[in-house]
């Protein structure tokens with residue numbers, strides 16, 4: 441193949457290819473910066489104390505009610521938690537109904553000695569289907 445020249449008969453091919461490379465590099469660079477900026481803008485999750493992982497797409501197949509309960513648990517504001525209920529109702533204590541430890545918060549659900557599991561609080565994001573089963577979340 442003959443040497444390509446910017447000025448010979450191949451000039452359009454060369455400029456086109458070169459232009460596409462610059463365009464692709466620019467797009468890639470803009471994308472990388474936008475993704476980085478977005479990740480840095482995420483506030484740490486209150487339950488995890490860090491930026492949360494992405495929610496697994498499997499959650500889209502789950503019922504609205506269960507998704508709502510998962511979302512409440514991710515925020516720490518859930519009727520399932522006595523840490524939350526005790527703030528609304530003076531007669532409820534912030535203790536686990538199973539092992540009586542305190543606080544009965546989202547973290548405790550995954551660390552309760554009465555309900556051992558390999559799941560962790562971040563499983564609320566990464567394995568919502570397994571968490572729903574483990575916590576016996578229901579549609580009712």
Ligand SMILES: [Zn+2]
Pocket residue numbers: 536537538539540541548551552553554
């Ligand atoms: Zn417990």
